[in-house]
Amino acid sequence: MTACLRCHKGMDTYSDTTDKGAQPTTDDVSLCLYCGDLAAFVVDGENVSLRPFTEEELAEHMKNQDIINALAIRQLVIDKEVING
Numbered sequence: 001m002t003a004c005l006r007c008h009k010g011m012d013t014y015s016d017t018t019d020k021g022a023q024p025t026t027d028d029v030s031l032c033l034y035c036g037d038l039a040a041f042v043v044d045g046e047n048v049s050l051r052p053f054t055e056e057e058l059a060e061h062m063k064n065q066d067i068i069n070a071l072a073i074r075q076l077v078i079d080k081e082v083i084n085g
């Protein structure tokens, strides 16, 4: 099992915002629901790991509306959990 590069929480599941049955492929974007970190999947056979984005890659991804929406939804869930305890 791989872990988030920032918060080190284990990543035990994946989901795709557009295809529920999808598995990650190399360079797909990973969003950690715990801390919001963005990273790139690295898939080698059965082995799935993460690598940090370069500054250029991150700047490009931050223009992607799907990623912006995913980050906003994550923040709404976190805020709701904080409010509701």
Ligand SMILES: [Zn+2]
Pocket (backbone or CB within 6 Å): 004, 005, 006, 007, 008, 009, 032, 033, 034, 035, 036, 037
């Ligand atoms: Zn994290």
